Structure formats: structure tokens, C-alpha cells
Amino acid sequence: MGKQENNKKMFGHGPGRGHGMSMPVEKAKNFKGTLKRLLGYLKYQRVKLMIVVLFTILGTLFTVVAPKILGNATTILYEGYLALRNGVQDPIDFQAIGNVLILLVGLYVISAIFNYIRQYIMVNVTQKTIFNIRQEVSEKLERLPLRYYDAYTHGEILSRVTNDIDNMSNALQQSVTQLISAVITILGVLVMMLSISPLMTLIALVTLPLSVFITKGVAKRSQAYFKSQQKNIGALNGHVEEMYTGHKIVKAFGYEEKAMERFDAINEELYEAGWKAQFISGIIMPMMTFVNNLGYVFVCITGGILMIRNAIKLGDIQAFIQYSRQFSQPIVQTANMANIIQSTIASAERVFELLDEEEEIPDTSIPSQINEPKGNVAFKEVDFGYKKEVPLINNMQLDVHAGQTVAIVGPTGAGKTTLVNLLMRFYELDSGKITVDGTDITKLKRSHLRQLFGMVLQDTWLFNGTIGENIAYGNMDATEQEIIDAAKAAHADHFIRTLPDGYDTILNEEASNISQGQKQLLTIARAILADPAILILDEATSSVDTRTEVYIQKAMQTLMKGRTSFVIAHRLSTIRDADVILVMNEGDIIEKGTHQGLIAQNGFYAELYNSQFMGSKESA
Template sequence: MSERTETVKRPQERQHGPMGPGMGAPSEKASNFAESGKRLAGLLRPELALVVLVVVVGAGSVALSVVGPKILGNATTVIFEGFLAGGVDFDRLHGILLWVVIIYIGSAILGLLQGFILNGVTQRTVFRLRESVEQKIHRLPLSYFDRHQRGDLLSRVTNDIDNISQTLQQTLSQVFISVLTVIGILGMMFSISWELALVALVSIPLTAVVVAQIAKRSQPKFVAQWKHTGELNSQIEEGYTGHALVKVFGRQRESRAEFARKNEELYEASFGAQFISGIIMPSAMFIGNLVYVAIAVIGGLRVASGTMTLGDVQAFIQYSRQFQQPISQLGSMANLLQSGVASAERVFELLDADEQGPDPDPAQSPDDDHGRLVFEDVAFRYVEDKPLIDGLDLTVEPGRTVAIVGPTGAGKTTLVNLIMRFYELNAGRITLDGTDIAQMTREDLRARTGMVLQDTWLFGGTIRDNIAYGRTGATEEEILAAAKAAYVDRFVHSLPDGYDTALDDDATNISAGERQLITIARAFVAQPQVLILDEATSSVDTRTELLVQRAMAELRKDRTAFVIAHRLSTIRDADLILVMENGGIVEQGNHAQLLRAKGAYARLYEAQFAAPIDEVEPPLDPVDPATGEIATVFDAPGVVPHSDSPRHAGEDLDDPDVERG
């Protein structure tokens, strides 16, 4: 895109969460009709040969159509002179009319051929544009999606590209035909009477001035129209996907009010764009009618004076009507062109967005498959002047389970996102089995890494398809084994079609916990070297969580595992627990060591278990924060210790069927 002449309004920033900067409003850029229109026309470059053929065929069709009135004028002259002479030469008249029929049939055939070729040119052009956008999306960094509303992005990919397709389809053919028709008719007019032709030419600059003035006022309206379309789509998409929360919190009125506001903005922009641009064609027709009247009067005077034949005047008047038609059509197409260029500008903004860095060439790949990860003086920040992780050093040996805990915003998820290269480091490096991950292809790195997120995401398809998504070519036995290991098999047989049950939009026909189990089974199928679990069991019930933890323990064997957890009871058996605050590791050790240290981990542990329990009822057999062991005496007034059923703090005290470790 060319450099804009007006100030760019940057996306509104907000406090970033674990996945990065917040999503802001789409940027507003001043429209540049000439540059964007030129670039849109440049999309036709691969079809240049066919475009030339379209011009040639169109020129033939127009040439035949504009010759028709001249020959038909000769027929009028034959009839008129015949009446004056007392007899019409019907043989000559039949010959003239036959030629007129042949000419118009030939013009129609060439017009159909031109439309067929041009339709293919347009559809292939839009096909390539959609491919470019699809490929671009896969090259965009995760930070781009953090900053842009999903609904607005979808609107660019669908609505705007469809609008471009419609614009090219409706205007290209008409522009060619109209321009060629104007040129051809002008030639015929000058061949009949150069004086009347000059009168007709007056309409061209007048129409051009009117169109330019109206277009200048309507173009910003079209830019606003498609911008508000994207915003409205975002609001609808959010309201639809979150409709349950809208109802739960009784926000239907606010949601309807927000929709009404954005809908009103779109209405005003669309009405303004269509109304202002709609003035173009009536204005052009008004100018054309004035010229038509002038030609009719002057032509009649010349017939009366004997300087022109009646047939020539009839042909010229017919040409003048045909001459105004393409000019009016060009004017009416101005609104389509403005709308299409406004959409093209939004698509070009997407295509011009900064991409993630290319993979190294040649790329490196670890010789070993152990999963040893080393962080060396790693630094990262989402915003330039706000450090998040700074000077991080960490070594994770193969087969070890590392738990990462800390308050919200401490950088836990950011740490694993850096392992996946969702974001690039600002300084330092991370190595996998001795190889810098920045020197590996992203595909190779992510093929060695499995990730289960707190927010489940399942694709449209069957449960079997979603499990098999973890690894291309997974066998039926591997899918079933993964399902049993992740306890999907426990509930799937209660569904109507078992593993062939089709999941609807957002997989709402199964529970949140069941969706999470399917994503865990997907990770089982992948069999990665490095496993990342980001609150992976947060959506399952307590009993299922304990069962899944056993399965995870099996899955983590001989693999490096990172577990992000808020419930500290779920990571007590981790080989290493990292406590993060403000992007740095403030403590590390196992569960017992960190409790004895009485530092940040002990404070988190006490806040999570002791404080809530003390407020309600003292625990039966509490864990001593100093030793990490179960206390046999609870030294508190009025409390009788229970020693017949020792339990660890943080376990489910309400489920007697849970097997205790």
C-alpha cells in the first residue's frame, strides 16, 4: 500500500493477557482510490493475453453494433426518397435490412464470446486473490490475531473479497464495452457531421466533472461502509459465540443496544454512499438529454435547409442516444468501483501486514530425540517499553515434568508460547536437544511438541476425526488407545453414533469436560517429545481430573513436560516447580522443598488452601506448610483432630470413591 496522506489511527491497546496484547479496534486509514484502484487492476496482469483478446472481441462487437444505425439510416433514406419519387426500391431495401440483421447477430455473438472470456478472467483473478489471502493468514504471526477482531478479519476474507468479485464481474465488461462504444460512435458521428459531433462531445467533459465531484464525496462513505460492516460482523460473531454468557448475565438489552448502534452506523454510511453515488447516473442522463435536444433541433434545421438527409439525421439522433448510454453507464459504475476499491483496500491492508520471519535456509534439526530444553538469558516483551521476561536461564532435562505456577500475568503461558515460537525472542535463545529452535523450521519444531490448552478447540467433524487430528496417518488402534488413555472411551459410547458422532458448531453437543478430554486424546495420538499442558484439566470434574492425571503421568514418561497450573494440588508430583512473578523465576524446587522455603510458593499454597478453609471450617488433617507433611494434631481451640482417614490438603474430600495416592 502506498503511504497515506492522513493520520493513521492505531489499534487501541489494552492490558495483555497470557496470549499477548489485547485485541483492539481495526485501524482506520484514509482511502487512496487511485493507488488502490491501480493495484486492483494489477491483479489482472496474469490474464493480460486474455484481457487483450477481450478487448479485440469487444471491439469487433462494438464496431458491428455502431455500424448498424448508419446502414439502417440508408434504409430510411431509400423509403423517404421512394415516397417522393413515387415508388420504393424494395429489392435494395431488403438487401439493406438483411445486412442489418447479419450485423446485429454478429455483434451479439461476439458480445457473448467476450462475456464468456471475461467471466473466466474475473473468476480466476478472484480465485488467486483468495489463495493469496489464505496463504497470508498462515504467514501472519500470532500477535496480528491478538490485535485484530476476529469478526473484522472474517469480513475481509469473505465479504470484501466477494464485493471485489462482484465489482470486477459487473464493471470490467461494462467498462470495456462502454469505452469502445463511445469511441466507435464518435467515429460514426464525425463521418456523418463533424458539427453535430462537436455538440455531442460537450457532454463528455461536463459528465466527467459531475462524476468527479460526486465520487470525491462518496468514496469516504464507501470506506466507512465496509469498515462498519466488519465491526458489525465482529459484534454478531461475539454475540453468537457468547450467547450463553449474554443470557446468564442478563446482558441481552446491552447486546441489542450495541448491535443497534453498529447497525445504525452501517446504515448511515451505506445510505450516504449509495445516495451520493446514486446521483451520478441521473446527472449524466440529464446532461445527455440536454445534448439530445440540441442535436435534434440542429439536425432538423439542417434537413430543412437541405444540407443533411433525413436518414443521416435519424442515424445521428440514434447515435446520440447510444452515445449517452455508455457515458451514463460509466457514471453509474462509479459507485460500484468505489465500493470495490474500498473493499480492495481492506484486503490489501491484510496482505501488506507484517509477516512472521521466514524459516532459516538451510534449517537445522536436532540429531537426538530426547527433549532436552535449555533457556539461555531469554528476554521477551509484548510492548517495547514494558519488559515481561528478562534474563531467564533454565535447563529442563529429558523426561522431567516441570510445573509452572504464579499469579495471573506472571508470564506462564508466554513461556510455553516462546517454546512453540508463537512469538520470537527479543534476546537470548532456547535450544531443543542442543539445537537453537530459531534455526529449526516451525513445522519441525511443532511436530516435536504437543500442546493442550485451557480453551478447547474442536473442528467440525466426528470425534474420531478430532482425535486423529493430532497426527497424520494415525491408525484406528492408535486412536482408540488414545481415547481410552484419555478416558474419552468412557463417555463416547453413550453418544448416539459413538466415535462417529458429529460435533456441531463449537462442539456444544458435548460438555466442556468431554471436549477437554478429546483434546487430551489428540495429544496422546501426537506422541510428542515435548508436552505442554496449559491448565489442561481445568474443565473436568475432580474425579476425572485424578484419572486424567494418571493418564498424563503415563503420557509424560520419557518426555519433557511443562504443566501450567493454578490448582497446586495437581502438580505436587512434578519433578521441578517453577514459581514465576513479573516474568521471572523467583523460586524453583519440588513441592516439599518450596513449602519448607516459606517463600512465594508457600504463600500461594497457603492462599489457595489454608485461607479459604480457615474461613469456613478447619481441615481434618491439614498439611504443615513448614514440612509438607500431614499434621496429626491441629492446634486450634475447639477443633478435634481426625486421624482415622488421613488426607492431603487440596484433595476432593467429598468423593469417597477417589483412590488416594
């Protein structure tokens, strides 16, 4: 396990991944269930939503009434024209027409004000809802076990947190108010149409079932493609993130061609899913327009016949034609939003899948506290496997006394890093227990447990910030002098002062503006400043030169004095002075003792040690 972390950035994140570089294929959730769950987040904004609905109703009603009023003006004008032809003097009542036009302008202005306020509130509702979802996702990510991060690439997780949530935000902001407005418009227009002519209303409604059938059929087919599109976006993000994060490894091993082949394959899948999703959902609009035009023709013919028979006024026909357009517009608008809605549901499914992931076991409700940690550690009948059916550690028994230095050695995959992960409770045991100072670690809060440890790993981790901030990461209350003293103890002070801004030098995202060895020195300084009760050193000096390693070993000896230390080592020459050496193989401790004692046994450790010694001797 000691080297497994080196491969994370390129091919996943450690044990139990089992997916290669592709995303796991997961069954899509029910469309209606996902939509219902998504809309459920709006309940927290129900008061504002009620205001939005009220203002939408008022704004829509004014708009709905307008064609009928405008029709009255047309009727007045037409009847006046007929009277003029019959010789009546001044037959057109321009005052009445003027009053109608003034009323119309007032209605449209009031409607615009209501719609403006409605949209303003709805934007606030949408952004607050998305804020809550983002916060829920962020909190969920903190509660997820390490197994989840082992199973998904960074790019896939980031895609769900950023792309999918942004997609939901855009859709909610565009779609919710339009859907509310569409429903109210349909009801209001239907009432007005029935008040003008039930027969013409029936003819206008004949095309409605056909419109619903088209929308439902096309939307159902496009959903699968939108789901595939979002999944492939996540896969593409994951692949690109892996390849560019580990681009040096890609180039060093000549992996460029295979990386491009993999990119092309995912890109091709994304292209296929994308164009099918957009095309299938896009044909809704022209099909709906065709159906509505048929209804429009039938309405016009029927209206003309009724007017000839004096069963309806010209102004009412004009108003009805406007209403028929208004009636079909929200349906067409909803159909045109189908691709947005489908994409939103696909994104929501992926976000909800993350939210539904099994969480790590919560901390105990009444946690214990180790106020004065000494550093006694015990493994009692510990069993563990990254997969239940493939056990790695079996019945491990280990007692480490306070202040002891415990070296853990063994071949790659022996379980060295796994032992440390269990100690830090990054994974849960299958059975048995681990204690610190006699307290079961499951009885402690994870945050408290991990404060007892200081870690220096072979894979350095530094964040975007100053060198001083990175050193102080383990002790945010440290003074400037304490930071400098820690850097001096780690033999990092000299190189820091040679940098243009010294301790204020900003490290970029990958900390690529300093060398790998310098990164390691900073992580060692960070551990020194944290002053923990128990130290974990995983090949802490593997990235520094021989001369620097000598200095660090001296600093480490000072740091480890009086502290329990777990040292994972591949260079066995560095752990000869350890109090206890644990020799692991295939998850079991097969040998235990001091360096001299294990050499005298002439067993597995002696074979490992002699092979390294002979190798160095031959290379010399």
C-alpha cells in the same frame, strides 16, 4: 497470562489487542493506486483479456455501423416518398431496403455471438483472478504472526476474506467488460458522428465536460462513505460473532443490554455511512440523464436546421441521433457503475491492507533437524514484551533436562502462558534465545518445531468431524485400534461408547453436543496418540470432575514418563510431584525448586499454596 484465553471469544484475542471491541481506524489508500493494484491482478490473464478486447471491438463495431446502414434505408424511403409526391411511378426501391434490413439482421446476430463469447471468457477471467486473490489471502493468513490475530476479531478477518472478496468478484464480473465496451463504443461512435457532421458532433460533445465534472465530483465524495461502510460491516460482523459465540457468558453476566447498545451503535454508523454512500453515488444517474437530454435537444434542433438547408440527409440525422444516444449511454453506464466501483475499491483497500500486513519472520533457508528429540530445553537471557515499550519477560534463564516435569505457577498475568507461546515460537523474542536439545528454535522450521510438542490447553479445540478424526488429529496415520487405545488411556473410551455412533459420532462446529469435561478428555487422548517428545499441559484437568481428574492424573503420569513436560497449574495440589516448580510473577521467575523446598523457603509459593489450602479447608 494463564486465564487470558478465556476472554478471547468475547473481547478479543489476548495480549496486545488494545482496541476493545471496535476496529482500528486506518487511513484509506489512494483510489488510483488501489485501482491500479487491483487491475494488476488481471495481467495473469492477459491472453484471454486480449481475446475479450478483440471480440469486444468486433461486436461493438458491428453495433456502431448499424445505425448508419439503417439511416441509408430511411433515406431511400424518404427520397422515394418525395419522388412519389412528384408523380414518379414506383419510386421506392423496396429491394434495396430489404437488402439493408437483411444486412442489419446479420450484423446484429454476429455482434450478439461475439458478445456472448466475450462474456463467457470474461467470466472465466474474473473467477480465475478472484481465485488467485483468495489463494494469496489464504497463504498470507498462514504467514501472519499471532500478533495480527490478537489485534482483530474473528468477524473482522472473516469479513475481509469473504464479504470484501465477494464484493470484488461481483464488481469485476460486471464492470470490466462494460468499461472495455464503453471505451470502444465511445471511440467508434465518435468516428461515425464526425463522418456525418462535425458541427453536430461538436454540439454533442459540449455536454461531455459537464458529465465528467459531475461524475468525478460525486465519486470523490462517495468514496469516503463507501470506505466507512465496509469498515463498519467488518465491525458489525466481529461484534455479532463475539456475542453469539460467547452468548452464555453474555447472559451469565447480564451483558445483553450493553451488547445491544454496542450493536445499535455500530449499526447506526453503518446506516449513516451506507445511505450517504448510496445516495451520493445514486444521484449521478439522474444528473447525467438531465445533461444528456440537454445535448439531445440541441442535436435535434441543429439537425433540423441543417436538413432544411439540404446540408444533411434525413437518414443521417436519424443515425446521428442514435449515435448521440449510443455516445452518452456508455458514459451514463459508467456513471451508474460508480457506486459499484467505489464499493469495490473500498473492499480492495481492506483486502490489500491484510495482504500488506507485516509477516512473521520466515523460516531459515537451511533449517536444522532434530531427528531423535530428547527434550532438553533452555531459555538463555530471554527478553520479551507484547509491546516493545512494555516488557513482560526480562533476562529469563532456564535449563530443563530431558524427562523432567516442570510446573509453572503464579498469579494471573504472571507470564505462564507467554512462556509456552515463546517456546512454541508463536511469538518472536526481543532478545536472547531458546534451544531444544541445544538447537536454537529459530534454526528449525516452525512446523518441525511444533511437531516436537503435544499440547492440552484449558481452552479445548475440536473441529467439525467425528470423534475418531478429532483424536487422530495429531497423528493422521493412526489405526483405529491406536485411536481406541489412546481414548482408553485418557479414560474417554467409556463415554464415547455410550454415544449413539460411538467413535463415528459427529461433533458440531462448537462441539456443543458433548460436555466441557468430555471435550477435555478428547484433547488429552489426542495428545497421548501424538506421542510427542515434549508435553505442554495448560490446566489440562480444570474442566473435569474430581473423580475423572484422578484417572487423568494417572494417565498423565504414564504419558509424561520419560518426556519433558511443562505443566501450567492453578491448583497447586496437582503439581507437588513435579521435578521443578517455577514460580512466576510479572514475567520473572522469582522462585525455583521442588514443592518441599519452596514450602520450606516460606516465600511467594508457600503463600500461594497456603492460601489455596486454607481456602479449600474453610470451604470444607
